[in-house]
Amino acid sequence: EARVEESGGGLVQAGGSLRLSCAASGFPFKYYHMYWSRQAPGKGLEWVATFTEDGKRTYADSVKGRFAIDRDNAKNTLSLQMNSLKPEDTAVYYCSNSDGVRGQGTQVIVSS
Numbered sequence: 001e002a003r004v005e006e007s008g009g010g011l012v013q014a015g016g017s018l019r020l021s022c023a024a025s026g027f028p029f030k031y032y033h034m035y036w037s038r039q040a041p042g043k044g045l046e047w048v049a050t051f052t053e054d055g056k057r058t059y060a061d062s063v064k065g066r067f068a069i070d071r072d073n074a075k076n077t078l079s080l081q082m083n084s085l086k087p088e089d090t091a092v093y094y095c096s097n098s099d100g101v102r103g104q105g106t107q108v109i110v111s112s
Contacts, residue, residue: 022095
């Protein structure tokens, strides 16, 4: 069974940093595009970043220059380094693969 599990969320002050991790299992991770998305309170799901299976990284304009997505194909893990966090980054963050397998999410709260 394909699974992904996010971790690393928490409470941080504006301007701070957090690193999210996603552990994948049950599918050939290195052949999949991987994504981070988020859902803020009362809002819809928002795409944050993509790391394609051939190594291309893309970011939403709202996080470009502050967030960095990375992957370790040897460990089947995806990460999201989040710097210069803003209160508007408060959301539940999800990892997913290109089959739509998504985890339970990890909560990030940025206080002003």
